[in-house]
Structures are given as C-alpha cells and as structure tokens.
Amino acid sequence: MTIEIKVPVLPESVADATVATWHVKQGDTVSRDQNLVDIETDKVVLEVVAPNDGVISSITGAEGDTVLAEQVIALLEESAGQAKPAAAEAKSQSSSKGEVMDIKVPVLPESVADATVATWHVQPGEAVSRDQNLVDIETDKVVLEVVAPADGSLSEILAQEGETVNAEQIIAKFVAGAGAAPAAAAPAAEAEADSDSEALSPSVRRLLAEKDIDPASIRGTGKNGRITREDVEAHLKGGSAPAPAASTTQPSTAAAPVTGMVDRTEKRVPMTRLRKTIATRLLNAKNSTAMLTTFNEVNMKPIMDIRKQYQDAFEKKHGIRLGFMSFYVKAVVEALKRFPEVNASIDGDDICYHNYFDISMAVSTPRGLVTPVLKDCDQLSLAEIEKGIKNLAIKGRDGKLSMEELQGGTFTITNGGVFGSLMSTPIINPPQSAILGMHKIQDRPMAVDGKVEILPMMYLALSYDHRIIDGKESVGFLVTVKELLEDPTRILLDV
Known part of the structure; x- marks a missing residue:
C-alpha cells in the first residue's frame, strides 16, 4: 500500500514553508513514528514522522524547496514484500482501521522537568482529522500542541486538565480510522456531557x-x-x-436579599505554571540582589519629529512602521558599550562581561509576562530591530516562542508606558544585572533657555544590582541613554 507523506497543517498566518532536512533517503527502510524530514517555517520547525513501517519509494520535495500545507513531498510503501492470504489481509485491514494509538506528552525543552495539561480541545468520541490539535501542554515558558497522528477519534483521556505530566507520558488513547468512540462508550460520554x-x-x-x-x-x-x-x-x-x-x-x-447587599462571592483559580514561575523568579530577584533604582527623564520631541518626517518613507521601504523601541534599543546598546558593567552578570565569585548585546524585551501576553530575546542588536538596523520586535511580540501573543528565543539575554528593556505607567521601579531579570524601564510620554511644562515650553517628556528608570554596578556607572549609563534619545543623530554618527 502506498502512503503519501505530506507537509503538516501550517500555523495560522504562515503561508508556506521550506523543506529543511531529510533524515532518510529514497530506498531507506523506516519504522513507524520515525522522523523523516524537518519542515521549517518562519516561526517553528515541524517534524514529519512515518505513519507506518515501510520503505521510502519516492521523495518529491527536495531540501530547500518551498512547499505548501498538505503538499505531498514523498511516498511510503508499507512493508509487505509478499501478498498475504485473504483472511490475513482482512484482519490486517481491520486492525489498521481500528488501531489504538497512545497520545503522549511531547519531548520537553531542556531544563523543563514537567508540564501541565492546559486545555483539551476534543472529548472522547469526537471524530478528528490528522494533525488536528488535540490538547495544549503548558510548560513554564511555552505552550506545546499535541496533534492527532491520523484520522480517528479519542477513546479515552488519561490526564485531565490541570494535571502535572512528564515528557512522553501517555495522556490519552486514540483509535485510528474510527469516526466515533465504541458504541458502548459513546452514550456514556454523551450523557456525561449533557449532565x-x-x-x-x-x-x-x-x-x-x-x-x-x-x-x-x-x-x-x-x-x-x-x-x-x-x-x-x-x-x-x-x-x-x-x-x-x-x-x-x-x-x-x-x-435579592431584603438588606440590598450585593453579591459577595469569591473566585478561586489555580495559578498557571507561567504565573508560578514569574512569582518565584521575581521573589528570588528581590531577595538575592542588592537592587537599587535610579531615574532620569528624556525629551522625546526629537525622535517624534524624526518619526513624523520619515514614517511614510520608512514604512514604504521596509514594510514596517518606525516605532520608539528601535531607538530605545539602539541607545541602550551604545550605552552598554560605554558601561560594560551594566551588560555583565555575576557567576559565583566571578564577573562575566558579555561582548555581545542580546536584549530581552518584556512582553505582556494573555498567559503572563515573558521576556523574549533579540540577539546581536549591535549588528541590526532600525528596520531589522522593528521587525524582530514585532515577530517576538506575535509569537509571544500566540504562545509560539521557542526556548531558544526566551534564553540568553544580557539586558532587559520593559515599556510600561504602553499601559499608561508614568513611573515604576522594574525588577531585575536574573542573571542579568540591570533592567531599563520606559514609561508614558506626557506633555509637561519644562524650562528651556529661561522660558517655559510644553514638551513630550518620559521618565527613565534603571534598576541595577549594586553588587556589580556602582552609582557612577548606573547614572552614567542612564545619562548616555538620555543624551542619545534627545539627539538621535548621535546614534547614526556613533558619537
């Protein structure tokens, strides 16, 4: 029997993908669930596994080819070198149609010990199609989707929502080719759902x-x-x-009660794993660092004038709007070069100075605060920074951030101004030694050359670990950021 090997259903907003790496070649014998090929999108790498034991008879999607969702990229001949007796063939087909498969927790990212069953999208007895999302598995940082291995239905759920599970733990039973659960189980499931x-x-x-x-x-x-x-x-x-x-x-x-009292009910919900992790990390940061915050303010009019003058031309050329964050990142990177202590971290009794500039961006998502990392920011243009930030924000919103994108930052920028915050004292993101808080831009009367002018002002807040950064370096860093933002041409001229 010939089976078509297809590109999986691609994530929403992803139009096409690229065949990255074939792990087998034409003529190879493969076993069920063996990884055949990696399909790379602009967000994730998808693995395509063998649906059955057999031999790869043809590969039509070569490495580097651009492919679409559900496009046929190879053919698999099921291993059956000799014809089977009629009775055996009938039995084989019967077992194939009703084959019971284990639905397992995916292999978890490195350093993640366990996970939580977040949401089941199907119930026992519901018919599903191949690659349909069955359940979301939530780790401390990312949400993993577990999809159907074939057309069929769930026969049993072994791990309910909220339960803690381990890598490759069996969490459900799946019947391939079955349009519904066994007749005896279906009425019970339906009755349970009705009740x-x-x-x-x-x-x-x-x-x-x-x-x-x-x-x-x-x-x-x-x-x-x-x-x-x-x-x-x-x-x-x-x-x-x-x-x-x-x-x-x-x-x-x-x-309603005669007393006229309002409803005084309470709601109690468990913390998500991400919220627990945030709480633990923030508490550890407060308790394990000598944290101090210094403030300054910056006149945003020069940057606002540049954005107004070049916004249309910038967007037309680069396909993305010119925001404030690219200027913040550029100013921060230049200041970090001048004050390397702020870009350093403590490792035991050593100070580790980083000669690269990976900036963490605090992003608020429906699941909580995450800090994806934009790497090698010193080598990026304003347009590349804007595109990188937008890409990370979209992935954060959709829960598609990879572990690699969440690790390795050397300094963090958080912008509470988007929520209206006028001033705050941000908490350091360990093992980093400092974090810069940007805030709401607000018109205020300022003294300029002996006259009062109304200017768009923004407060800056730098929280830093006093064990490694002294007041001189912290204030100097913040003043440098202020000067660069108030005269953006200095960023371009490197002065």
Missing part, C-alpha cells in the same frame, strides 16, 4: 477570573453549549453574542 454542559475547563475558568467576566454573559459554541477559550476571547473583542434572555443563571430582582 455537565455548563462545566468550564480550568483554562477557561482562569481566563474568566483574570478578566472578571460572568460566564452567563457568554454564549458557548462548544459541544452541548460548553464555553470555550475562543468564546471568551471573542467576547473580550466585542464579538460574543449575549446570553439568551431566558437564562436562569442570573438571580431575579425579587429574589
């Missing part, structure tokens, strides 16, 4: 609690009216339909 149609998954409960949303205000689109995470997100964007008028979840006015 618990209003049940919320842990991830949905967390999101509702974080956003302070009443579940009764959302119309569920999931099975049997269940509210899904997508329903909540649509509601936040204003696209969710109101709950039916006949809903009985809202108490009537007549049933």
Whole structure:
C-alpha cells in the first residue's frame, strides 16, 4: 500500500514553508513514528514522522524547496514484500482501521522537568482529522500542541486538565480510522456531557477570573453549549453574542436579599505554571540582589519629529512602521558599550562581561509576562530591530516562542508606558544585572533657555544590582541613554 507523506497543517498566518532536512533517503527502510524530514517555517520547525513501517519509494520535495500545507513531498510503501492470504489481509485491514494509538506528552525543552495539561480541545468520541490539535501542554515558558497522528477519534483521556505530566507520558488513547468512540462508550460520554454542559475547563475558568467576566454573559459554541477559550476571547473583542434572555443563571430582582447587599462571592483559580514561575523568579530577584533604582527623564520631541518626517518613507521601504523601541534599543546598546558593567552578570565569585548585546524585551501576553530575546542588536538596523520586535511580540501573543528565543539575554528593556505607567521601579531579570524601564510620554511644562515650553517628556528608570554596578556607572549609563534619545543623530554618527 502506498502512503503519501505530506507537509503538516501550517500555523495560522504562515503561508508556506521550506523543506529543511531529510533524515532518510529514497530506498531507506523506516519504522513507524520515525522522523523523516524537518519542515521549517518562519516561526517553528515541524517534524514529519512515518505513519507506518515501510520503505521510502519516492521523495518529491527536495531540501530547500518551498512547499505548501498538505503538499505531498514523498511516498511510503508499507512493508509487505509478499501478498498475504485473504483472511490475513482482512484482519490486517481491520486492525489498521481500528488501531489504538497512545497520545503522549511531547519531548520537553531542556531544563523543563514537567508540564501541565492546559486545555483539551476534543472529548472522547469526537471524530478528528490528522494533525488536528488535540490538547495544549503548558510548560513554564511555552505552550506545546499535541496533534492527532491520523484520522480517528479519542477513546479515552488519561490526564485531565490541570494535571502535572512528564515528557512522553501517555495522556490519552486514540483509535485510528474510527469516526466515533465504541458504541458502548459513546452514550456514556454523551450523557456525561449533557449532565455537565455548563462545566468550564480550568483554562477557561482562569481566563474568566483574570478578566472578571460572568460566564452567563457568554454564549458557548462548544459541544452541548460548553464555553470555550475562543468564546471568551471573542467576547473580550466585542464579538460574543449575549446570553439568551431566558437564562436562569442570573438571580431575579425579587429574589435579592431584603438588606440590598450585593453579591459577595469569591473566585478561586489555580495559578498557571507561567504565573508560578514569574512569582518565584521575581521573589528570588528581590531577595538575592542588592537592587537599587535610579531615574532620569528624556525629551522625546526629537525622535517624534524624526518619526513624523520619515514614517511614510520608512514604512514604504521596509514594510514596517518606525516605532520608539528601535531607538530605545539602539541607545541602550551604545550605552552598554560605554558601561560594560551594566551588560555583565555575576557567576559565583566571578564577573562575566558579555561582548555581545542580546536584549530581552518584556512582553505582556494573555498567559503572563515573558521576556523574549533579540540577539546581536549591535549588528541590526532600525528596520531589522522593528521587525524582530514585532515577530517576538506575535509569537509571544500566540504562545509560539521557542526556548531558544526566551534564553540568553544580557539586558532587559520593559515599556510600561504602553499601559499608561508614568513611573515604576522594574525588577531585575536574573542573571542579568540591570533592567531599563520606559514609561508614558506626557506633555509637561519644562524650562528651556529661561522660558517655559510644553514638551513630550518620559521618565527613565534603571534598576541595577549594586553588587556589580556602582552609582557612577548606573547614572552614567542612564545619562548616555538620555543624551542619545534627545539627539538621535548621535546614534547614526556613533558619537
């Protein structure tokens, strides 16, 4: 039997991909689940595995070729050198159609010990197609998707939402080729769903609690009216339909207590793994560093004038808008060159000076704060920095950041100004020794040459580890950033 090897379904917003590396060649014998080829997109690398034992009879997608989702890139001949007796063939087909497969936790990134089952997107008995996302597995930093190995259905879920699991642990049973669960199991599953149609998954409960949303205000689109995470997100964007008028979840006015007291209920939801990690790291940073914060302010008018003058030409040439962050990064890199202590870190009794400039960007995501790293910023142009920041922000929002993109920064920039913060004292991101906080740009009266002028001003805050950075270096660093931002041509002229 000939099986087509196809490009997997690509992530949303990804139009095509590239055949990166073939791990086998034409004529090779392969075993089931063996990695055949790596497919590279601009966001992730996808592995394509053998659906069965057999021989690679043809490879049509060579390394370096651009391919589309579900494009055939190879053919696999199932291993069956001789014809089978009719009875054996029938048995083989029967077992293939109803073959039970294990759904396992993916191999976890290095340094990640375990993970949490975040959200099951299907329930036992539901028919699914090959490569459809079955469940989200949440680690401390990233969310991993586990997809269906073939067309079929889940027969049993072994690890419920919220449970802690290990790498390659079996979390469900899957029946290949089955359009539904066995007849005996289907009615039970349906009855359970009917009796618990209003049940919320842990991830949905967390999101509702974080956003302070009443579940009764959302119309569920999931099975049997269940509210899904997508329903909540649509509601936040204003696209969710109101709950039916006949809903009985809202108490009537007549049933209100005579005292007129408001509803004093409480909501209790478990912390996500990311939130736990953030809490631990921030507490450790406060307790293990001699942290101090120094402030300054910067006149943003020169940069605002440059952006206004060149915005259209910049966007037309580079395909991206010119923001403030590229100027911040350029100014920070130049200041780090002049004050290498701020770019250093403590390793035991040694000070490690970094001769490269990998800048961590604090990004707020629906799951919490993450700090993806833009590497070798000293070698990037303003346009390359803007594109890099946008790419990291999109990946952070979609939970697609890789471990490599979250590790190795030497200095952090956080911009609380996008949320309206006027001033703050940011906390150091260990093992780094400093973090720069940018804030809201606000018109204020300033004295200029003996006259009062209204200027767009922004406060800068540098939190630093006093064990390695003295006041002279911290103040000098901040003044350098201020001077470069107030005279951006110095960034271009390197003066």
